[in-house]
Amino acid sequence: MQPNKRGAGIPASATLTISAKARQMTAAGVDVVNFGVGQPDFPTPPHIVEAAVTALQGGAHGYTPTAGTPAIREAVAANLSKLSAVDYAPTSVFVSNGAKQCLHNLIQVLVDPGDEVVVPSPFWVSYEPIVQLAGGVMKLLPTHLADGFKLTPDQLREAITERTKVLILNSPSNPTGAAYSAAELEALAEVVLAHPHLAVVSDEIYRRLTYDGFTHVSFAGLSPETAARTFVVDGVSKAYAMTGWRIGYAAGPAEVIAAAIRYQDHTTSCASAGSQAAAVAALTGDQTPVATMLKAFTERRAVVLERIAAMDGVSVHPPQGAFYAFCDLQGLGPVGEDDGPFCDNLLAQAHVAAVPGYAFGAPGHVRISFACGMDRLVEGLDRFERFIHENPRNPQR
Numbered sequence: 001m002q003p004n005k006r007g008a009g010i011p012a013s014a015t016l017t018i019s020a021k022a023r024q025m026t027a028a029g030v031d032v033v034n035f036g037v038g039q040p041d042f043p044t045p046p047h048i049v050e051a052a053v054t055a056l057q058g059g060a061h062g063y064t065p066t067a068g069t070p071a072i073r074e075a076v077a078a079n080l081s082k083l084s085a086v087d088y089a090p091t092s093v094f095v096s097n098g099a100k101q102c103l104h105n106l107i108q109v110l111v112d113p114g115d116e117v118v119v120p121s122p123f124w125v126s127y128e129p130i131v132q133l134a135g136g137v138m139k140l141l142p143t144h145l146a147d148g149f150k151l152t153p154d155q156l157r158e159a160i161t162e163r164t165k166v167l168i169l170n171s172p173s174n175p176t177g178a179a180y181s182a183a184e185l186e187a188l189a190e191v192v193l194a195h196p197h198l199a200v201v202s203d204e205i206y207r208r209l210t211y212d213g214f215t216h217v218s219f220a221g222l223s224p225e226t227a228a229r230t231f232v233v234d235g236v237s238k239a240y241a242m243t244g245w246r247i248g249y250a251a252g253p254a255e256v257i258a259a260a261i262r263y264q265d266h267t268t269s270c271a272s273a274g275s276q277a278a279a280v281a282a283l284t285g286d287q288t289p290v291a292t293m294l295k296a297f298t299e300r301r302a303v304v305l306e307r308i309a310a311m312d313g314v315s316v317h318p319p320q321g322a323f324y325a326f327c328d329l330q331g332l333g334p335v336g337e338d339d340g341p342f343c344d345n346l347l348a349q350a351h352v353a354a355v356p357g358y359a360f361g362a363p364g365h366v367r368i369s370f371a372c373g374m375d376r377l378v379e380g381l382d383r384f385e386r387f388i389h390e391n392p393r394n395p396q397r
């Protein structure tokens with residue numbers, strides 16, 4: 001039995017594939033340093049776990065309302081309202097099984113077959129399948145290390161056609177760590193607002209993880225006009241070390257949010273009740289653990305940047321947010337252009353798992369996640385450097 005064309009066309013997630021390979025090797029007794037994985041190495045803070053235990057012991061065993069419990073919708077609305085020029089009502093929020101499912105729901109109810117979705121590239125690996133599953137057409141707008149991997153208003157203006165329905169903005173970005181300032185977003189907003197048929201899906205999942213004093217700005221928060229066009233997507237996975245709890249949420253204009261909730265009625269019904277209680281504790285409780293994790297990421301980021309700067313042929317733009325270093329390998333010569341085999345060989349020979357740039361639309365790069373402990377980070381960077389020295393040109397041939 002074969003899947004249909006749509007099923008056959010869905011690519012495996014490069015990040016999950018590399019993590020699975022690394023796990024298999026680890027299970028077989030190989031000491032692998034996993035730079036592939038996009039999740040904090042910290043446990044979920046205890047007060048959040050306790051909130052879930054209390055909820056479960058108190059009987060939170062059933063379905064919740066599709067869009068989330070009243071408590072979580074209220075907590076999310078209050079939290080996101082701090083970001084925005086308008087107050088989000090709890091009814092303009094829905095909660096889902098991770099930010100990933102929020103993105104799915106929104107794209108399914110915003111994009112008709114043949115509609116274009118504009119995405120700055122490099123881009124997060126799941127955007128393309130999410131758009132394609134809705135019948136949409138990805139229009140990639142390349143950005144480069146030299147420009148800090150940021151989309152310019154001119155690029156956006158030139159890309160928009162009558163069929164362009166959505167701009168996906170991801171700030172801070174996975175994989176590049178690029179984060180847009182208020183002035184940069186305002187310049188993009190001018191273009192967006194000139195096209196009334198264009199919505200913005202603003203993926204802000206890394207908004208709490210920024211560096212060097214960078215203050216996150218939400219596209220929705222620029223003005224009531226941008227808020228009326230924007231669907232903010234966020235969640236607890238990254239900042240609260242809760243990737244496995246599967247809670248994300250989105251907020252935006254009412255009719256589309258209502259459609260996204262109806263879509264969820266018929267797909268997953270709701271997010272897990274216990275996880276929703278945990279997420280309420282994350283959003284409303286003590287924020288010290290977020291600061292503690294951010295401090296650790298900041299220290300690791302400094303180490304990665306220092307070590308990469310000392311490696312001939314490898315360059316990196318300092319990430320302003322998230323926990324990835326997106327390294328340009330093109331200075332290594334042909335090796336860099338072929339990043340798939342580069343990463344295969346890096347894993348096979350040096351036992352370091354990292355994600356090839358082509359998965360993010362940027363061949364010739366490699367993404368290193370520094371969401372791993374400092375010891376492992378240093379060990380992995382040592383191996384990475386040795387691998388480059390030992391394979392100065394093209395290690396796969």
Ligand SMILES: Cc1ncc(COP(=O)(O)O)c(C=O)c1O
Pocket residue numbers: 038097098099100101124170173174203205235236237243247248
């Ligand atoms: C840019 C981006 N958006 C969304 C997600 C999905 O997050 P969640 O775990 O909440 O589904 C990720 C996870 O890697 C991500 O990197």
